[in-house]
Amino acid sequence: AQSVTQLDSQVPVFEEAPVELRCNYSSSVSVYLFWYVQYPNQGLQLLLKYLSGSTLVKGINGFEAEFNKSQTSFHLRKPSVHISDTAEYFCAVMKGVDRGSTLGRLYFGRGTQLTVWP
């Protein structure tokens, strides 16, 4: 079974400071990894994804994440945050190529509330 752990439920940070939102996963098969952002009263917007290739992926709004297979992690980073980055961030995994029945479904972590203070 797949599980996703977001180690911090809340991350407060001051504007222009760097931030890292941590995500670890467990899976018996290869996975694809995603980060989504949810602004208040809105749907989930894709920030970035890792399917294969370079382990460092860049997304929208200046975010990037690094896939570390040995540590089963996919931490999200931004070198300098803005107040507008305040939102809930969800890490998600999808099972990789597998002949099982659960292809395509996303397994989400509990989310990390990022609050950026002026």
Place this chain on the structure above:
Amino acid sequence: AAGVIQSPRHLIKEKRETATLKCYPIPRHDTVYWYQQGPGQDPQFLISFYEKMQSDKGSIPDRFSAQQFSDYHSELNMSSLELGDSALYFCASSSRLAGALSTDTQYFGPGTRLTVL
């Protein structure tokens, strides 16, 4: 660019009533997913459809049913509503490459907030 459309955006129902949620995927997307996000919870997968056939089923109660129509829109039907069904229901769509197992990005709609009183 066109996005996933969900209707209604808000819905208030009494216990034991029924509700129908609708999802219109991005044009030319053939796969639809439904997720339920309870208050303060992470989204949980309910069910998915590919080319109008159910492709995967998650933790969806037997009181719920869903289908995908010929125009690819999908409806989630919920009967005998319970207080615990109050949640944000997301629909997502993707385009599955022909002959390929799905690894495609899911694009989410704004959600339908269901409140059961």
